Amino acid sequence: MRFISTRGISESCTFEDAVLTGLAPDGGLYVPEELPYFSVDTISSWSELGYEDLAVNIMYPFVETEISRKSLKEIVKKSYAGFRNSEIAPMLEFQNNSWILELFHGPTLAFKDFALQFLGNLLDHLVESRKEKLVVLGATSGDTGSAAIEGCQDCQNIDIFILHPHNRVSEVQRRQMTTIKKKNVHNIAINGNFDDCQSIVKRAFSNQSFLKGEHRLIAVNSINFARILAQIVYYFWSYLRVGCPKDGIVYSVPTGNFGDVFAGYLALKMGLPVKKLLVATNSNDILHRCINNNDHSPKKVDVSLAPSMDIMVSSNFERLLFDAYARDANLIRDMMSQVSSAPIVLTNHALSSIRENFWSYRSSDDEIVEMIKAYFKDFKYMLDPHTAIGMSASLEYGKSCDCPIVTLATAHPSKFPEISNQTLLERPELPTNLRFILKNTEYFSILNNNQLEVENFILQKIFH
Numbered sequence: 001m002r003f004i005s006t007r008g009i010s011e012s013c014t015f016e017d018a019v020l021t022g023l024a025p026d027g028g029l030y031v032p033e034e035l036p037y038f039s040v041d042t043i044s045s046w047s048e049l050g051y052e053d054l055a056v057n058i059m060y061p062f063v064e065t066e067i068s069r070k071s072l073k074e075i076v077k078k079s080y081a082g083f084r085n086s087e088i089a090p091m092l093e094f095q096n097n098s099w100i101l102e103l104f105h106g107p108t109l110a111f112k113d114f115a116l117q118f119l120g121n122l123l124d125h126l127v128e129s130r131k132e133k134l135v136v137l138g139a140t141s142g143d144t145g146s147a148a149i150e151g152c153q154d155c156q157n158i159d160i161f162i163l164h165p166h167n168r169v170s171e172v173q174r175r176q177m178t179t180i181k182k183k184n185v186h187n188i189a190i191n192g193n194f195d196d197c198q199s200i201v202k203r204a205f206s207n208q209s210f211l212k213g214e215h216r217l218i219a220v221n222s223i224n225f226a227r228i229l230a231q232i233v234y235y236f237w238s239y240l241r242v243g244c245p246k247d248g249i250v251y252s253v254p255t256g257n258f259g260d261v262f263a264g265y266l267a268l269k270m271g272l273p274v275k276k277l278l279v280a281t282n283s284n285d286i287l288h289r290c291i292n293n294n295d296h297s298p299k300k301v302d303v304s305l306a307p308s309m310d311i312m313v314s315s316n317f318e319r320l321l322f323d324a325y326a327r328d329a330n331l332i333r334d335m336m337s338q339v340s341s342a343p344i345v346l347t348n349h350a351l352s353s354i355r356e357n358f359w360s361y362r363s364s365d366d367e368i369v370e371m372i373k374a375y376f377k378d379f380k381y382m383l384d385p386h387t388a389i390g391m392s393a394s395l396e397y398g399k400s401c402d403c404p405i406v407t408l409a410t411a412h413p414s415k416f417p418e419i420s421n422q423t424l425l426e427r428p429e430l431p432t433n434l435r436f437i438l439k440n441t442e443y444f445s446i447l448n449n450n451q452l453e454v455e456n457f458i459l460q461k462i463f464h
């Protein structure tokens with residue numbers, strides 16, 4: 001399968017190159033030139049498959065020119081072997097066609113494990129055959145860093161360096177990263193804030209020569225297509241668990257960078273009978289304003305009770321706009337040149353094509369707290385703050401729709417226990433096999449907010 005850039009200047013490339021490059025050289029995002037298509041009959045015939053076999057069926061057409069089916073199966077198996085639930089992504093049914101898809105049984109208790117476990121093993125496989133070594137470099141304010149470290153810690157051909165702002169990450173999130181003791185895992189606490197960490201990473205990418213050409217520097221942020229690919233699978237999986245409803249299904253997706261819900265959109269394009277995708281946002285509501293009022297204007301980021309969705313603009317939205325504008329890359333290039341500083345106004349045609357498949361909803365912090373309390377009262381089930389936003393969207397949409405609605409539960413409630421100060425419910429506990437992180441020794445290096453110091457540290461570690 002070939003991949004093309006949404007900005008139309010970079011050449012088309014293979015899956016392998018799209019994954020190893022991340023962001024296209026022209027600043028665009030890679031999307032598949034064409035998608036595989038599965039009929040409802042084909043999809044239904046997969047209802048007896050386990051998660052891994054289903055994943056191979058769905059992902060194989062994307063990678064077949066570069067990865068054998070057998071290797072893909074091994075990569076998938078390795079990726080989900082450590083999940084704490086044998087179903088990998090269990091589904092629970094609540095009243096009135098309302099379902100929850102639990103995506104938090106991976107090592108870091110959030111759905112990002114689905115993509116980052118897969119990406120780590122995939123990268124390891126790709127560079128193995130190329131005889132290359134990779135340096136994964138990223139900055140984190142919490143979530144993505146730990147999922148990336150978990151995904152790469154057993155990879156032979158990868159060293160991973162994750163920067164976090166010293167003393168500015170929650171204890172659980174820091175300990176999820178720093179209690180991993182592996183020779184190829186390097187946690188760096190920077191004397192500075194998250195923006196400082198991000199600037200160091202950005203400058204390192206623009207000055208790759210500091211690695212002296214023997215290693216390839218790679219980012220594992222949410223625009224990497226392999227992450228989207230892994231996330232397509234659980235849309236199909238949950239459709240099968242609901243019993244293949246012929247009249248379609250609705251998904252409600254707590255949304256930040258638009259990666260997860262974009263995977264749902266690809267599932268729809270690939271033949272899954274998706275009736276609507278609900279884009280559920282917190283008070284950082286640029287996507288809700290855009291879909292609802294054609295107001296895509298960036299605002300200062302609010303610190304909300306659902307911090308993994310605190311964004312100013314959603315990077316993956318560009319991929320949807322590319323389709324909404326009939327893949328006119330020149331137009332997208334113009335639109336995106338100032339996306340972080342100036343408003344975008346969509347044409348009526350583009351907006352209505354988006355509204356055919358998407359509907360949006362916004363939850364304030366108060367609504368998050370109320371939703372968690374109400375759900376616990378009714379069902380004795382604890383939602384995490386992100387999932388609560390998805391559930392509010394589902395309930396609102398469900399008032400005028402009687403087909404099954406699946407809410408994606410993107411994090412385990414114990415990952416964000418501070419909210420119990422507001423809900424006054426019992427503080428959710430970490431799953432037993434994770435409590436060790438609260439006691440174990442931490443490993444990290446504290447460095448100054450200084451580019452050379454960080455680059456030298458990386459060099460010293462990879463040539464140990």
Ligand SMILES: *Cc1c(COP(=O)(O)O)cnc(C)c1O
Pocket residue numbers: 110111112143222254255256257258259260261308309386410411
């Ligand atoms: C990252 C994240 C989200 C947002 O997902 P996107 O793909 O960025 O839209 C939602 N919930 C949780 C818990 C997350 O970690």
